[in-house]
Every structure is written in structure tokens, then in C-alpha cells.
Amino acid sequence: MKTVTMADVAKHANVSKSTISQYLNKRFDYMSEDTKNRIEETIRFLDYRPNILARSLKQKSTTTIGVIVANILHTFSSQIIRTVEDVCNETDFHVMVCNADDDPVKEKKYIEMLRAKQVDGIILLPTGINVELYKEMALNKYPVVFVDRTVPGVQIPSVLLDNEKAGEIAVQHFINNGFERIGIITNIIKNVTPRKERVKGYKEALLKNGFAIRDEYIKNLEVSNVQKGLEEMMALPEPPQAILAGNDLVLIEILKHIKKQNIRIPNDLAVVGIDEVSFSTFYEPGLTIIEQPAIEIGKKAAELLLNKIQTKDFESETAVYRYDPKMVVRESSNRIMSDEESQKLT
Structure with missing residues (x-):
């Protein structure tokens, strides 16, 4: 026809x-x-x-942006995608979503593919490895905004959580509840900002309160090894009384091991997770969570990118926007006193 x-x-x-x-x-x-x-x-x-292609050539805009997330399985990534899509929908922009799996090779391919399709800009949760590619985009004033991570030496704005503060308030909450032996498990990925900063905040909170940093209570693992790592930690002569999960995927693995081993929360092990999970309110006992304001972060990232696309304003290239974490306290982190301790207070 x-x-x-x-x-x-x-x-x-x-x-x-x-x-x-x-x-x-x-x-x-x-x-x-x-x-x-x-x-x-x-x-x-x-x-x-x-003819969208013809219109795009004439207007020099595809009214489309790309979003490359590090791992789409993270609740945070899904929240960012949803928020960016909502903001773009209001301005008649379309969104193409790519999942890099924290793989710099996949990330590079996706960046090149999106630029070949002439998307107007990219929101990127960077692996931190493709530094020369990031620098090239910044040098050529291609609109890019980082989310969740910063990359040293790269002049691209970043929107992320105050991760050190997240680690600090979790540890301080444990200490305020009487816990002394506090561990942390994260899934380590090279050059990823949140993992390093959350561990740093964890250490700083311990030192501020006069506690020694014990290396055996700190584990940076692949998600598939989290359960084994927790098992090793709980087998120590002095196992931790409380554990901080560095993100939602780590928290899920910790809870799986706890269920397998019939570990009681918080009697045997208190738990706090960073990053919201959908089941935190109805899990028994309720899970204490350090929330990221994902909607605010996603909205800010989308607005920054659209502003660059529409105004060609690149003056704030080095800006880093950090958002405060919020602690939602539930039963998983509250210390249960022994009968002897209760009698001393009465």
C-alpha cells in the first residue's frame, strides 16, 4: 500500500x-x-x-532520551526509571531503557547505540570504567547526567544519596540500641561510589563512638556469595550482634540465610538495610530501612538533562547533588533485652 x-x-x-x-x-x-x-x-x-525520522532531522531533536541503569533488579533502579519516565512524559519526551549489568562493555555498547540512534541525551548510572568515553561526551557537550555515582575527573553532573551519612546513621542506630558488635556486607563493584561511601560511613560511626574497626565484620562480596559470607561471620568466636546490608539485593540474601538457619531477628541478629524493599512493612519482624529519596533523585536528574537539551546550558557540569537518607525504624533493629537485663531495670 x-x-x-x-x-x-x-x-x-x-x-x-x-x-x-x-x-x-x-x-x-x-x-x-x-x-x-x-x-x-x-x-x-x-x-x-x-514520519518521526523526518521530523527529527528537521527539528534536530528526536525528543528521546536514554536511561542506562547499572542493574535493573535493584528497587532503586526501577524507581529512577519510573520517575524519569513520568517527568519526560510531561514534556513529550520518550525514554529508552538499557540494563548494563554493571558491565563496562555492555555500558559502552549501549552508550554508542543510543548516540547512533540520536537520542537527545542520556541519564547514566555509570560503571565508572569507561572514563575516556565519559570525558569525550563531556568535552563534546553531549547532554549526560550521572545518577547514584560519581566518576573522579569527569565533568558531568551527578545526583545521588549522601551514602556516608546512610552508613553512619545505621551504625549509630545500632549503637543507640545497645549493640556493640556490628557488621556490614556489601556487594563490591570496582569504582562504584555508594559501596565505598557506605562502608566509609560505617567505619566513621564506629570510630566516633570509640569502637574498633574489625575487618572480620566487613565483607564486600558478589551477591551470590553473601549467604556464605554471613555464615562465616556468624561462625566467628564473637559473631556480630547486628548487620547492615549495603543494598536491597544484599538484604534479600541475608534474609534468605537467616530463614535457612532459623536465626531470630532481632534476638540473635539485628538487621538494617539500605534501599527500600517492597516487603519491608509486612516482613516479620518489620525491617528497618535506610531509604533513598529515589523520586527526588530521579526527578532532579531528568530536569537537569532536559534543561541541558532544551537550553544547551552546560555551566553546571561539575555539580554534585546529594540527598539525605531517611531511616524508617521497625522491629528488626530493636534490641531485645534478656530477662536478667530487664530485672536490672525494674
Whole structure:
């Protein structure tokens, strides 16, 4: 079948091509209701589909952005994607989502693919490895915004959590509840900001309170090894009384091991997780969580990118926007006193 063109629509509706163009671009200021209705009926009757590629070439914009997440399984990544999509929908931008699996090779391929498809900009949760590629995009003023991570020496704005503070408030909460032996498990990925900063905050909180840093209570593991790592930690002569899960995937593995071994929370092991999980409120006991304001972070990232695309403003290239974590306290981190301790207080 012959492709229906704008000229065909204009002829059928008895208007000019420029009037059709104005209609398609929603410029109705000087267009009568009768003309709008006639064009709409003609488009439906002829089953006209605008040539998006041709329009993009003419306007020098595809009204599309790319979002490359490090691992789409993270709750945080899903929240970022949803928020960015909501913001873009309000401005008639489209979103293409890619999952890099924290693999710099996949990340590089996705960046090159998105740029080849001429997306107007990219929101990126960077692996931190493709430094020269990041620098090239910044040098050529290609619109990019980092989320969740920073990359030293790269002049691209970043929007992320105050991760050190997240580690600190979790440890301080444990200490305030009387716990002395406190561990942390994260899944280590080279050059990833949150993992390093959360461990740093954990250490600083211990030192501020006069506690020694015990290396056997700190484990940086692949997610698949988290359960084994916790088993080793709990087999120590002095096992931890409390454990901080560095992110949602680590928390899930910790809870799996706890269930297998019939470990009681918080009697045998108190638990706090960083990053919200959907089941935190109805898990028994309720899980204490350090929440990231993912909606605020995603909204800020989308607004920064769209501003760069629409205004070509690159003056704030080095800005880093950090957001405060929020602790939601539930039963998993509250110390259960022994009968002897209870009697001393009565």
C-alpha cells in the first residue's frame, strides 16, 4: 500500500501542508475548531502516521532520551526509571531503557547505540570504567547526567544519596540500641561510589563512638556469595550482634540465610538495610530501612538533562547533588533485652 504523506492529508482536508504541520506540533492558536476537527477526521480516515525520522532531522531533536541503569533488579533502579519516565512524559519526551549489568562493555555498547540512534541525551548510572568515553561526551557537550555515582575527573553532573551519612546513621542506630558488635556486607563493584561511601560511613560511626574497626565484620562480596559470607561471620568466636546490608539485593540474601538457619531477628541478629524493599512493612519482624529519596533523585536528574537539551546550558557540569537518607525504624533493629537485663531495670 502507498504510504500516506502530509501532502495527502492536506489535500484531503483542503488545507495547506503548513496547517497540517501546525496541527501535528499542537500549535492551535490561529486554528478554528472546524479546521482541527477536519484534520483529525482526515488523519483517522487515511490512517496517517507522521514520519518521526523526518521530523527529527528537521527539528534536530528526536525528543528521546536514554536511561542506562547499572542493574535493573535493584528497587532503586526501577524507581529512577519510573520517575524519569513520568517527568519526560510531561514534556513529550520518550525514554529508552538499557540494563548494563554493571558491565563496562555492555555500558559502552549501549552508550554508542543510543548516540547512533540520536537520542537527545542520556541519564547514566555509570560503571565508572569507561572514563575516556565519559570525558569525550563531556568535552563534546553531549547532554549526560550521572545518577547514584560519581566518576573522579569527569565533568558531568551527578545526583545521588549522601551514602556516608546512610552508613553512619545505621551504625549509630545500632549503637543507640545497645549493640556493640556490628557488621556490614556489601556487594563490591570496582569504582562504584555508594559501596565505598557506605562502608566509609560505617567505619566513621564506629570510630566516633570509640569502637574498633574489625575487618572480620566487613565483607564486600558478589551477591551470590553473601549467604556464605554471613555464615562465616556468624561462625566467628564473637559473631556480630547486628548487620547492615549495603543494598536491597544484599538484604534479600541475608534474609534468605537467616530463614535457612532459623536465626531470630532481632534476638540473635539485628538487621538494617539500605534501599527500600517492597516487603519491608509486612516482613516479620518489620525491617528497618535506610531509604533513598529515589523520586527526588530521579526527578532532579531528568530536569537537569532536559534543561541541558532544551537550553544547551552546560555551566553546571561539575555539580554534585546529594540527598539525605531517611531511616524508617521497625522491629528488626530493636534490641531485645534478656530477662536478667530487664530485672536490672525494674
